[in-house]
Amino acid sequence: MKPVKVGLLGLGTVGGGTVTVLARNAVEISRRAGRGIEISHAAARAYDPDRIQGLDRIGRIGDDAFAIVNDPDVQIVVELIGGYSPARELVLQAIANGKHVVTANKALIATHGNEIFAAARDRGVMVGFEAAVAGGIPIIKALREGLAANHIEWIAGIINGTGNFILTEMRDKQRDFADVLAEAQALGYAEADPTFDIEGIDAAHKLTILSSLAFGVPLRFEHCFTEGIAKVGALDVAYAAELGYRIKHLGITRRSAGGIELRVHPTLIPERRLIANVDGVMNAVLVKGDAVGPTLYYGAGAGALPTASAVVADLVDVVRTLTTDPSNRVPHLAFQPDELADIPSLPMEAVQTAYYLRLSALDQPGVMARIASILADQGISIEAIKQKEPAEGETHVPLVMLTHRVIERQMNTAIAQIEALDSVQGEVTRIRMETLSG
């Protein structure tokens, strides 16, 4: 089957990321979608060709965005220009021309979404906007589909990475707001004009969208109460910590007796909550449903590739709908049935992990050296050792070690040799260890 043809508006951060993800993961994406996805036509005023991997796969690059929404070959328009205008006109024109649309534009959806969705419905086209809220976290899909059984009670989200980075730095380093903001700007985490981020307007756009998805009301950005983080002092962060709280810039929407709350403001939350421990530029959205209880969705809320992850997920959604019969729209195992691969399973003996080891060794000179030499012979290096004091009258002491990563087979050999030592009592307790970072 021929690839689906996509027209791309914008080759900035997210546009470039989208080109890269579509190029890099082209095979896997088409194994999932049932069909290739090709950017046949892109438009950008200016872009840096050296910084975008996969640019050579784009059919044609011009500078006229309207040429794309009017290009009869383009089936799906991806709008990554941002802002209100001409994004609104471009999206409406694409819809009028019968094209599906995918956008990452939270300002556009929050303020013109009602109009855009009505037009899309009339014309029978899809508008995907997963990338508009919380970057790569599939929170829109979770709310619209995954939690569809629930009466949603409230949502609280850290949905602006810049604001969260600033508050995290203020806490970790006891620094003042202005100071951290300057650093964030230098690092590129904050815009030269940071108003949208630190005043909460960006978060308000996203919260407006989440609120409508949760409660089934039209988008009403103008009803959102917004308070920024500029007035939070280093002192407040410290006092909150003394009382067992963290300060986060939250977007909160709640269904209460008098109506729907829609508010963005700095908020003290108990430090034991998982969301209180979401730090730096990361985002998280906590959703309370009556059936499911609290669920939390965490990940990167911005950046080229994370946001592109959501843009391309929307593309796959559209392509699956265009391509397959409805009952097989989403393959049972994510990949099309004839695209399942026969990658072998790795036997446990061949798996590489780090280890925690605990054993009971004779409290005598030379014992530790013997153990260390057995480990070294198997290529196992030790990251940390803790030797405990012997209990009164005990000749053996507990010895605890953390090792670096090694193939399990070698660890098995080493453990068998250690257990065979006269100076070691009983079995070696072994628990695998993972950093979960790579």
Place this chain on the structure above:
Amino acid sequence: MKPVKVGLLGLGTVGGGTVTVLARNAVEISRRAGRGIEISHAAARAYDPDRIQGLDRIGRIGDDAFAIVNDPDVQIVVELIGGYSPARELVLQAIANGKHVVTANKALIATHGNEIFAAARDRGVMVGFEAAVAGGIPIIKALREGLAANHIEWIAGIINGTGNFILTEMRDKQRDFADVLAEAQALGYAEADPTFDIEGIDAAHKLTILSSLAFGVPLRFEHCFTEGIAKVGALDVAYAAELGYRIKHLGITRRSAGGIELRVHPTLIPERRLIANVDGVMNAVLVKGDAVGPTLYYGAGAGALPTASAVVADLVDVVRTLTTDPSNRVPHLAFQPDELADIPSLPMEAVQTAYYLRLSALDQPGVMARIASILADQGISIEAIKQKEPAEGETHVPLVMLTHRVIERQMNTAIAQIEALDSVQGEVTRIRMETLSG
């Protein structure tokens, strides 16, 4: 449009929960799905009619499960019996009869999924199994759709609530495994025969499913390495903590050079990781994609209503596909466009929250009493007060208060009155506070 007719197999914990959710949220669910969902026929050997809310809405309850999969009126069969047989025969018969299937049965999918999906594909019906992994967390949807742009690198999950409850209790209370297990059984968190949970078999079923979704390989439960938590000692939990680690029973699947790792075992992980702080019976799945980076999905992994949340989400998925044209399958704002409600937005003045207040007050007798009396007059009660020592030569001291929940309007009044006091210097800093628990 007439409601979709569902046949329900099983009225146990999850079956009862499904009946309850469909009854309780009937209006909201049909506003989302575009059509009502009706249980026209259910089968159970035994059930407790007094414990299931909404039972009166079921058309007919019998004890013959095969009568349901052969009932020509039933369009979707929900299998909540569990186990391998007769669940497998029932599901295959339902598919052969052209019915869509929704199941929460992880053992069935992990071991017979390949056969079931092939049959479903031949017959052109859908098989939903969101509830089979991590209960109410929409992790299958996230992997199959939300992260479809990514090359998935690895997944690590806390996917058995019983095991996590035991390890959490061992750490929090320095108790031994056997001891905590007995308590978990008494509380109903662990089965009388806890083998499936504590040996990791249940987790292995779920991990097998996640691995196939991530890497596009057939289901291969028999390749999963499984080690239980029985050998983890209270001592190991304590030593790990001293070294900055927590022990969790993780399911890990990773694409490494030699093949796919598929393993369930106790694992030390750094305590700073979000997933290390997932405690009690809660589940969480951490997914690393090449584009999106790490994302985490957290929520209740078991229980009547959370699991029913996933079952009903699958039902809504099927109903949306059966009912609407493909392009409008999922409404833009989650609810069908003609079902959006005009619930008012609550003005900020009418919102109720707790507050953190900080002010600078004269260090004199009577000042605190004045402030407390202003708050009391507005019906604001104080939860905590911290008064700091005055700095050398300062006549004013910082005063920090946490209040209970109050309407914002009253707090505004109180703050205006406090700021008008001669004994208070400058403005009152006010930050809202939320427990995020209710």
